[in-house]
Amino acid sequence: MVEENAVKRSEKAGGKVYLALLHYPVYNRNREVVITALTNLDVHDIARAAKTYGVEKFYVITPAKSQQRLLKRILDHWISGVGGEYNPERKAALELVDVASSLEDLIVDLTVEERRKPLVIFTSAKMGKNAISFARLKEKYKKGADLLLVFGTGWGLAEEIFEQGDFLLEPIRGIGEYNHLAVRSAVAIILDRLFGR
Ligand SMILES: C[S@@+](CC[C@H](N)C(=O)[O-])C[C@H]1O[C@@H](n2cnc3c(N)ncnc32)[C@H](O)[C@@H]1O
Numbered sequence: 001m002v003e004e005n006a007v008k009r010s011e012k013a014g015g016k017v018y019l020a021l022l023h024y025p026v027y028n029r030n031r032e033v034v035i036t037a038l039t040n041l042d043v044h045d046i047a048r049a050a051k052t053y054g055v056e057k058f059y060v061i062t063p064a065k066s067q068q069r070l071l072k073r074i075l076d077h078w079i080s081g082v083g084g085e086y087n088p089e090r091k092a093a094l095e096l097v098d099v100a101s102s103l104e105d106l107i108v109d110l111t112v113e114e115r116r117k118p119l120v121i122f123t124s125a126k127m128g129k130n131a132i133s134f135a136r137l138k139e140k141y142k143k144g145a146d147l148l149l150v151f152g153t154g155w156g157l158a159e160e161i162f163e164q165g166d167f168l169l170e171p172i173r174g175i176g177e178y179n180h181l182a183v184r185s186a187v188a189i190i191l192d193r194l195f196g197r
Contacts, residue, residue: 019050026152026157124156172189
């Protein structure tokens with residue numbers, strides 16, 4: 001019993017973790033900055049990974065009002081509508097999802113709510129400035145830092161957004177040069193490397 005409690009305490013060590021999926025500003029295939037459309041699959045699958053690894057909230061970020069309304073309709077169906085009764089596990093995961101208009105607004109809101117700023121960590125298949133390794137980030141988290149992990153859509157996060165963050169997480173690498181993962185896969189791998197047992 002004592003041992004079990006000790007394990008529970010150590011699982012809880014660390015700050016709070018938030019995820020953000022950015023639909024703006026991201027690149028399209030011509031490296032133009034665009035707003036991408038949200039996909040049902042990303043919302044559902046990332047929410048499940050978030051729930052599994054103890055994430056506080058998963059924010060879908062889009063300035064497009066029509067996309068925000070679409071997200072709310074999906075969430076309503078699966079949380080308070082018939083979908084929630086049909087599939088309670090999905091409901092439990094989707095309850096973590098929220099919408100925000102911009103990353104800037106989200107950082108301000110979280111900072112006000114928690115009375116401290118989370119470390120804002122960008123992710124990419126490419127290495128860049130202000131890189132941080134998985135090991136160092138894990139250390140910061142264990143010492144109590146709150147983390148906001150930011151993921152891109154389309155052809156990836158527009159470089160201009162990097163100014164709003166603290167670090168770029170080292171890319172996930174497989175066995176060869178190719179490492180362009182679907183965002184759902186990248187989220188799951190990163191959550192497991194940082195918080196998996
Ligand atoms: C550029 S989007 C591609 C979206 C794609 N259309 C999809 O279906 O997911 C993929 C996002 O996942 C993350 N990602 C992809 N590959 C990664 C890697 N090797 N290391 C770290 N993050 C990665 C980044 O956040 C990136 O912006």
